Amino acid sequence: MAEPAGTNIRKHFLFPGATHVDADECEITTVLGSCVAVCLWDQVHGGGGMNHFMLPLWNGEGLATPKYGNIAMERLLEHVLAIGARKQHLVAKVFGGANLLATSSAACPIGARNIELAMTQLEEWRITVAASDLGGHVGRKVIMNTMTGVVLLGRGRPQK
Template identity: 35%
Template structure:
């Protein structure tokens, strides 16, 4: 199977069976998948939106998501059949948490743009405290997330019922509850 690794500002869509991968910290990736047609896509953006006077670019969330939707529909996906997952938006540098958190803005723009398109968000793995590797298999819609670090284990997001049985998800994160630690830190209840 062909493997495509996305860097910041890149967008990839395919109706052929490929593995789309990216690594995220505060950046965000949106996975789109049309299960009826077996068409999938992934993007990777750095910042939520362009500032006044800046050129449109797919390093910005709004432009990147618009480009992803346009490309996947152009390939033959039905916008009404698309499902979305949001990944990343992590607070990977503790010193900046609560002061300068690009991740939160990146997550917000993803949710807003997908709402405008009417594409349901069926899952998220956001606000992790370490980097993550996200992989989408376009043929099946299977998505895996691997936290980066010495004790990392892959988490099946879609396509593996065992993953849902192993961990009790919170209301925000359907996968592993990784949002609990950052949420507790913001509330001041986490001991360091």
């Protein structure tokens, strides 16, 4: 008997500070608080990926890892283009950047700075943001299908 459609899709859990890209169908899942995840998808040919970054900018010290937004964004675009996606066919979906500490008095919390970095970079690259769910005071679970570009979003409950 044939398996039901969608049961043999590869799955990948994306940890903070990582990037995952796939030319074939894969479900990438991540969980976000103040971190931001950017999903890039080639709307003509399929294939795409997601990053998950914790801090906006690498300061030049230590390793240039994708835990920093400026590094994560560059790596995501580079890897998506390496699987054959065309920049002019890319669309983005952006999630996260919550301020989970509702009582925080920080002038510019990390989540807001992460959002600003992601959105500014996408604008500079002229990549359309097709969907977003940003800021607020709740965490999110994001699941992206790299072939269809569909993203499922779950939101946490506000802290009391």
